[in-house]
Amino acid sequence: MHEVSLVRNIFSTLEAEFSEAELQKLTGIDLKIGLLSNVEPMLMQNAFEAVTTAENKFQEVKLHIELIPIEIFCDTCGQASPVENYKFVCQSCSQPNNNIVKGLELLIHRVHFSES
């Protein structure tokens, strides 16, 4: 996908929300990446390393990626089911369903700062 531009956008999002002094104390970023977001976690990590090195900032920051599996919600059964092998079927009533409630995420979930 376009992991490098996504990494730059993580930075611009954080820079818009925190001051430079605050970001000096940044130690970690937690992302939530849905399986359907077309973002590959390993490439994201590599892109993060490449951009932090190239731009000489946030080099000590750890990027943590939580991969979110796909989940659908069936209105008929009132039940959520996981999607395996991209088969979008309610596991309760076996009806086809693509009411996706999880798996499309591309989110900054949490950031960590040093305690001092």
Add this chain to the structure above:
Amino acid sequence: MEKTLKSNRAARGTVPCDNTTMNLLKANDFMAEGIRKRMAEQHMLLINITSSPGSGKTTLLQETARRIGHQINMKVLVGDLETERDAERLRSVGLDALQIVTGGICHLEAQMIWQGMEALNLEGADLLIIENVGNLVCPAAFDLGEDYRVTLLATTEGDDKPKKYPRMFLTSELMLISKADLLPYLPFSVEAAVQDARDINPDIEILQLSSTNGTGIDAWCDWLLEKVSEKKAASVLNAS
């Protein structure tokens, strides 16, 4: 309204971000909403056509213009990394087409469409077609404010593409199996492609066509004309 990152908390320890969307998509989705609103006001249908490179998007649009170009006022925005070639091909059949050269970007973003709409003369247009960059991965994640996403799957690509690129087929309303005239010569199972696409997206409509021998072109044009009239009839409130 989404909460912003900036909280009253000190930047110390762990700070929850209320699942803040990464900027890139937030900006895109904002522009996409703007496009959707504008198209609803003008009762103009917006179609986003995606596929792998070389699956016949431009050829299909040329054929579409020949068939129904006199019936409706259609315009095209076409995206590629380089060259003006596709827009030239579309203009050669009388279409008003504008090339968006992305210069290395692997997809079109809503901002580019907005700018393209400013540059095209959309006065009186019934239909705006976006021919996306040939790529089944990245364009899937970018909402362009379209009414319908149409994805071509050429028989020469193999029938396994829906399973390999699920998000694109998941977000498409119509799958066109293109180059159907080559089916006798290729190990492509229409049944398998249809089954895989429906596993991912039970609601997806599927048509087979060939721009070379004309198979299925009428069905495609009818689909398009029907959607154009539905959009014309839709009230702005319903459409937005």
